[in-house]
Amino acid sequence: MKKLYFFIKMTIFLFFSLTVIIFGFYAYAYLTPKENLKTANQILIYDDEKNLVFENASDATWIKLDNISKNIIDATISAEDKNFYKHKGFDYPRILKAMLINIKNNSLSQGASTISQQYIKNLYLDFNKTWKRKIEEAFLTLELEVHYKKDEILEGYLNTINYGAGNYGIEAASNYYFNKNAKDLTLAEATILVGIPKNPTYYNPINYYDNAKKRQKLVLDGMVKNKYITKDKANSIYNEQLNFYGIKKNRSLSSVYYYKDAVMQELNNIKSIPNSLIETGGLKIYTNLNLDNQKVLEENIKNELKDIENIQVASIIVDPKTGNISALVGGIDYTKSEFNRVTQAKRQVGSTMKPFLYYAALENGFTASSTFKSEPTTFNLGNNKIYSPKNASNIYANKDISMASAIAFSDNIYAVKTHLFLGTDVLINIAKEVGIETKLEPNASLPLGSNEISMIDFANGYATLANMGKKNKVHLIEKITDINNNIIYEHKSDEEEVLNKKYVYILNELLTNTYNYTFVDYTSPTMLSINKIITRKYSVKSGSTSSDTWTVGYNNDALVMVWSGYDDNTPTKKNVSIANKNIWAKTIEEILKNTKKTWYEIPDNITASLVNPLSGETNDGNKNTLLFYINGTEPNNNYK
Numbered sequence: 247m248k249k250l251y252f253f254i255k256m257t258i259f260l261f262f263s264l265t266v267i268i269f270g271f272y273a274y275a276y277l278t279p280k281e282n283l284k285t286a287n288q289i290l291i292y293d294d295e296k297n298l299v300f301e302n303a304s305d306a307t308w309i310k311l312d313n314i315s316k317n318i319i320d321a322t323i324s325a326e327d328k329n330f331y332k333h334k335g336f337d338y339p340r341i342l343k344a345m346l347i348n349i350k351n352n353s354l355s356q357g358a359s360t361i362s363q364q365y366i367k368n369l370y371l372d373f374n375k376t377w378k379r380k381i382e383e384a385f386l387t388l389e390l391e392v393h394y395k396k397d398e399i400l401e402g403y404l405n406t407i408n409y410g411a412g413n414y415g416i417e418a419a420s421n422y423y424f425n426k427n428a429k430d431l432t433l434a435e436a437t438i439l440v441g442i443p444k445n446p447t448y449y450n451p452i453n454y455y456d457n458a459k460k461r462q463k464l465v466l467d468g469m470v471k472n473k474y475i476t477k478d479k480a481n482s483i484y485n486e487q488l489n490f491y492g493i494k495k496n497r498s499l500s501s502v503y504y505y506k507d508a509v510m511q512e513l514n515n516i517k518s519i520p521n522s523l524i525e526t527g528g529l530k531i532y533t534n535l536n537l538d539n540q541k542v543l544e545e546n547i548k549n550e551l552k553d554i555e556n557i558q559v560a561s562i563i564v565d566p567k568t569g570n571i572s573a574l575v576g577g578i579d580y581t582k583s584e585f586n587r588v589t590q591a592k593r594q595v596g597s598t599m600k601p602f603l604y605y606a607a608l609e610n611g612f613t614a615s616s617t618f619k620s621e622p623t624t625f626n627l628g629n630n631k632i633y634s635p636k637n638a639s640n641i642y643a644n645k646d647i648s649m650a651s652a653i654a655f656s657d658n659i660y661a662v663k664t665h666l667f668l669g670t671d672v673l674i675n676i677a678k679e680v681g682i683e684t685k686l687e688p689n690a691s692l693p694l695g696s697n698e699i700s701m702i703d704f705a706n707g708y709a710t711l712a713n714m715g716k717k718n719k720v721h722l723i724e725k726i727t728d729i730n731n732n733i734i735y736e737h738k739s740d741e742e743e744v745l746n747k748k749y750v751y752i753l754n755e756l757l758t759n760t761y762n763y764t765f766v767d768y769t770s771p772t773m774l775s776i777n778k779i780i781t782r783k784y785s786v787k788s789g790s791t792s793s794d795t796w797t798v799g800y801n802n803d804a805l806v807m808v809w810s811g812y813d814d815n816t817p818t819k820k821n822v823s824i825a826n827k828n829i830w831a832k833t834i835e836e837i838l839k840n841t842k843k844t845w846y847e848i849p850d851n852i853t854a855s856l857v858n859p860l861s862g863e864t865n866d867g868n869k870n871t872l873l874f875y876i877n878g879t880e881p882n883n884n885y886k
Contacts, residue, residue: 288528317436335391410446425491504576528729534570560587566712596695596789615862617646648862681706712800715745757785776831797830
């Protein structure tokens with residue numbers, strides 16, 4: 247009996263203590279300043295000319311709750327927070343129920359976030375679920391509840407949530423999906439839209455209709471359960487035929503949204519920016535986006551890949567001297583897939599890894615004339631492991647070839663021999679030096695691009711080669727201010743000379759032979775198809791695996807990278823490779839067409855020789871090419 251009495255006393259004590267604590271929290275929240283909901287979530291993104299290109303919460307699309315269809319309001323409350331008008335920010339019975347279900351099922355499948363909590367989550371720049379973050383969210387939810395009426399909170403929520411395809415807010419979504427204002431939405435249309443924010447890509451009704459209908463069914467069932475509509479009404483609504491519009495008004499470049507998403511990802515990694523937008527009152531982000539470059543890139547991608555079904559693409563344009571990313575495309579169509587293949591995907595890079603190997607080789611005593619035999623080879627790696635790489639189409643010289651030829655033909659046997667001769671750690675160390683942050687595995691196939699790297703990370707390495715060995719981290723953001731123009735971040739160059747410019751120059755010259763007709767012999771250079779498209783000198787390398795196709799090339803004014811392939815790793819065909827190379831060539835030519843033709847300045851102590859391109863030796867015949875060497879290492883010391 248004493249134990250029961252003690253238990254009752256403790257329960258009463260804990261109840262009153264908890265009540266006092268919660269009351270205290272609400273009192274504290276009441277004393278905090280009231281924030282402007284219209285600007286608290288505002289993010290403005292500008293291009294390199296300081297023109298506004300993206301605004302996620304503007305007065306132009308913000309509409310009053312009175313101008314939003316009751317169908318949207320009812321469906322949203324039913325689906326997201328049925329007790330919205332009853333609780334004070336937290337639905338405690340719902341939280342307890344979710345906890346019990348999760349404990350019973352040994353999972354975290356049940357959530358209990360209210361509309362107020364979800365709105366606060368939208369005021370954060372990232373979604374790291376740390377305890378510190380959760381506590382901050384809880385306090386901000388209390389502040390929201392004590393300073394604003396329920397209708398104001400719901401209005402803010404509906405005006406800022408992501409409805410997919412770059413549409414933030416219910417008015418933008420209504421215009422995009424149904425070509426009408428939010429006040430005119432039918433219940434069938436409303437229940438489709440309410441289902442989208444759960445997963446804006448997966449539940450996009452234009453691209454994934456079946457997924458959207460399944461989600462609509464759940465929303466309608468919830469409305470029946472919560473007594474908004476009858477079962478018969480739900481069935482009738484579900485079977486109603488809908489006509490989708492799918493045109494974004496006032497948007498000429500759909501690919502800009504990939505750039506925007508990459509900006510937001512970079513923003514999350516800037517430590518000096520407060521996580522909560524409430525602390526800044528919104529942000530103005532000034533980027534390196536060049537709309538002309540973006541347009542050229544988008545148009546070339548569309549033109550070259552339009553006839554290849556389900557193909558995907560990733561591409562960026564970088565200024566090597568600064569690391570500025572002036573254009574970025576993360577997929578074929580943002581309205582169909584918001585997955586950004588530049589920043590989010592990791593793909594095998596194929597032979598585009600080889601230039602870093604050959605820089606290491608030059609640094610370790612190799613020259614353009616150094617030879618290995620190109621023939622079918624099985625490598626004994628020890629511990630009963632063997633490795634038998636193959637050349638493309640099983641084409642081999644079956645004799646010694648020069649490094650110059652190995653680069654032009656992308657000979658895999660030569661690359662693996664060089665890699666194992668130097669030691670597998672050498673290429674890894676060079677990759678780190680040039681700024682590639684991905685952890686690479688020290689295996690025999692590393693120079694053939696067997697490791698997976700994201701394009702934006704890989705770009706750091708290539709930008710270093712394009713900048714003559716000076717490393718500049720590639721970036722999209724130049725400056726950030728709060729909504730009142732107070733500067734809270736400015737990009738500062740961290741340029742560092744990490745490679746020997748003499749070897750970089752020799753390598754960059756060697757990479758111009760990938761489209762050189764003089765090298766045509768037992769096979770052809772890998773980029774020969776672009777020879778008639780380009781009018782300037784470029785260092786360029788192609789690469790491929792069974793499911794990845796890359797073209798990466800540059801001069802001192804621009805670096806362009808293009809990847810093409812399928813998200814499900816379906817093997818690519820020759821037409822993908824041709825299109826990929828054309829995108830690269832046409833893009834870099836177009837963006838540089840009004841600029842002076844330039845090339846790298848020859849460093850001191852560099853000389854040149856006319857040599858046989860296959861053997862790398864002095865040649866008395868007509869077939870020769872100009873290769874570069876450190877003074878004293880060239881095969882023809884008499885060259886003038």
